[in-house]
Amino acid sequence: xxxxxxxxxxxxxxxxxxxxxxxxxxxxxxxxxxxxxxxxxxxxxxxxxxxxxxxxxxxxxxxxxxxxxxxxxxxxxxxxxxxxxxxxxxxxxxxxxxxxxxxxxxxxxxxxxxxxxxxxxxxxxxxxxxxxxxxxxxxxxxxxxxxxxxxxxxxxxxxxxxxxxxxxxxxxxxxxxxxxxxxxxxxxxxxxxxxxxxxxxxxxxxxxxxxxxxxxxxxxxxxxxxxxxxxxxxxxxxxxxxxxxxxxxxxxxxxxxxxxxxxxxxxxxxxxxxxxxxxxxxxxxxxxxxxxxxxxxxxxxxxxxxxxxxxxxxxxxxxxxxxxxxxxxxxxxxxxxxxxxxxxxxxxxxxxxxxxxxxxx
Numbered sequence: 001x002x003x004x005x006x007x008x009x010x011x012x013x014x015x016x017x018x019x020x021x022x023x024x025x026x027x028x029x030x031x032x033x034x035x036x037x038x039x040x041x042x043x044x045x046x047x048x049x050x051x052x053x054x055x056x057x058x059x060x061x062x063x064x065x066x067x068x069x070x071x072x073x074x075x076x077x078x079x080x081x082x083x084x085x086x087x088x089x090x091x092x093x094x095x096x097x098x099x100x101x102x103x104x105x106x107x108x109x110x111x112x113x114x115x116x117x118x119x120x121x122x123x124x125x126x127x128x129x130x131x132x133x134x135x136x137x138x139x140x141x142x143x144x145x146x147x148x149x150x151x152x153x154x155x156x157x158x159x160x161x162x163x164x165x166x167x168x169x170x171x172x173x174x175x176x177x178x179x180x181x182x183x184x185x186x187x188x189x190x191x192x193x194x195x196x197x198x199x200x201x202x203x204x205x206x207x208x209x210x211x212x213x214x215x216x217x218x219x220x221x222x223x224x225x226x227x228x229x230x231x232x233x234x235x236x237x238x239x240x241x242x243x244x245x246x247x248x249x250x251x252x253x254x255x256x257x258x259x260x261x262x263x264x265x266x267x268x269x270x271x272x273x274x275x276x277x278x279x280x281x282x283x284x285x286x287x288x289x290x291x292x293x294x295x296x297x298x299x300x301x302x303x304x305x306x307x308x309x310x311x312x313x314x315x316x317x318x319x320x321x322x323x324x325x326x327x328x329x330x331x332x333x334x335x336x337x338x339x340x341x342x343x344x345x346x347x348x349x350x351x352x353x354x355x356x357x358x359x360x361x
Contacts, residue, residue: 026055
């Protein structure tokens with residue numbers, strides 16, 4: 001009696017990744033939901049799980065995170081081998097036995113006399129040449145071909161030609177036979193064609209070379225000329241004047257305290273009026289560089305990017321901005337208010353009280 005392991009209990013530990021492997025291997029035992037995997041109620045019965053032990057083991061082996069666990073019990077089973085397993089070796093043994101039989105003897109070779117009788121007999125008219133001696137007819141044909149030369153002989157190098165062929169090649173074409181004369185004509189025509197091809201190739205090559213050098217010279221002049229001229233000129237860095245004329249002082253004196261003038265916002269400036277002074281605010285938000293909007297009804301500057309808020313004097317009070325707006329240098333020249341954007345004043349550094357950060361009114 002052989003022993004066999006049957007599963008009596010199966011469960012799933014924590015860590016299931018919901019991969020459907022267990023349900024594919026044993027759909028009667030496992031059920032995969034949207035967020036977990038559970039044991040079907042029927043599989044909680046001992047008698048239900050035993051016949052499905054193989055499927056459960058397969059599911060446990062397929063589980064990538066090894067969370068399927070089970071308990072087994074050993075039972076004895078009868079050793080009943082199927083009938084077809086015995087028939088299979090017998091079927092396999094048949095070809096082996098067939099191969100073990102002695103091979104049939106091959107038919108004996110026919111006697112040499114019979115083979116000789118079947119061989120064709122040469123006729124009396126054919127004359128076989130002796131060993132090492134060429135066929136007289138072929139020898140005559142070769143002599144005739146080399147004596148005349150022909151097209152192939154005329155076109156070969158004179159050093160490899162027989163003496164008679166070299167004589168034909170050096171002779172006057174008028175005295176040559178028709179085939180040799182034709183070969184000479186062909187050879188002369190090919191030489192003339194080759195010579196003309198060489199001249200034409202040289203002309204084309206020289207023309208292409210001349211055109212190429214001309215194009216190179218023109219291209220070099222176009223590309224290098226401006227660079228050379230720029231090199232010879234003084235290197236002057238041109239930047240816009242940071243000083244902006246923002247009008248006469250009178251219009252800012254007439255503003256009410258807390259007022260904001262946006263006429264020069266395109267130049268990056270807000271002109272503001274305080275109780276006893278005017279100042280020029282930088283319109284750049286100190287958070288990440290966006291440009292806030294002036295909301296006259298709410299009496300504040302509001303940044304549309306991240307919600308930072310500033311009072312009319314530029315002090316921050318809401319949003320992620322870390323500090324107030326910056327102020328530019330301001331002065332009066334010939335009765336005109338001039339804002340110098342090259343100099344900035346920061347509130348957190350105590351610079352708003354420095355001369356140049358405001359104009360008294």
